[in-house]
């Protein structure tokens with residue numbers, strides 16, 4: 001279980017007006033859940049993810065993973081960013097195996113594990129290819145396999161499909177739903193897209209900026225059907241999906257004053 005308690009992050013600004021990127025955020029991410037944070041630009045989504053990853057210290061509050069306080073990056077958290085961070089000179093297999101190499105896992109074992117993960121993300125035939133021969137969607141698949149290689153407790157995904165065209169994005173959403181169903185990983189997923197949030201989240205948290213806060217939470221279950229059927233059409237036309245989409249949209253577009261006190 002990942003527990004975030006009263007987490008605040010303040011960045012000092014050159015004009016003396018500190019930026020409250022996160023303001024007393026509390027959130028639990030339970031095993032096998034997908035928590036999706038959605039909100040307008042600047043509401044602190046990446047700050048939250050970076051703090052969980054251990055890239056950024058909190059100004060106040062705590063984050064613990066299975067009782068251990070997070071103070072630095074670690075192999076118990078796998079991270080995927082919008083822009084892939086693959087090494088151009090290493091082939092796909094070695095890119096996936098990178099984290100295992102740093103942890104001293106033998107060559108034979110890291111290659112075996114990495115091949116299994118490439119199979120999971122549908123890239124078994126591309127193990128020996130250099131990254132520049134892959135499409136954007138394929139590169140993100142490699143990124144997901146790499147993030148899973150150390151068998152992390154939680155996967156942290158910062159707009160991983162944000163730069164992909166809409167068809168590839170849908171395929172990647174399908175892939176993630178099926179990886180989640182097969183591995184049962186807990187996932188924190190960040191997006192600007194309300195549709196993506198509802199399609200993938202078991203919990204959706206809506207964030208607002210200045211200061212960065214969670215203003216509403218919703219439980220959803222569409223991802224289970226999606227993982228099973230792979231068909232996004234019936235899910236996105238479900239009356240409950242449409243209703244929640246409208247509710248979240250109006251929360252995100254509400255003026256700041258009117259938003260106060262909407263937490264559910």
Ligand SMILES: Nc1ncnc2c1ncn2[C@@H]1O[C@H](COP(=O)(O)OP(=O)(O)OP(=O)(O)O)[C@@H](O)[C@H]1O
Nearest residue numbers: 011012019021040041042043044045046047048212
């Ligand atoms: N290193 C930093 N120094 C100063 N201010 C920062 C820093 N990082 C983020 N901020 C500010 O903190 C606020 C939250 O930023 P953050 O990147 O977490 O938002 P976000 O919701 O992820 O935005 P986006 O959706 O555009 O990626 C913004 O006002 C941003 O300008």
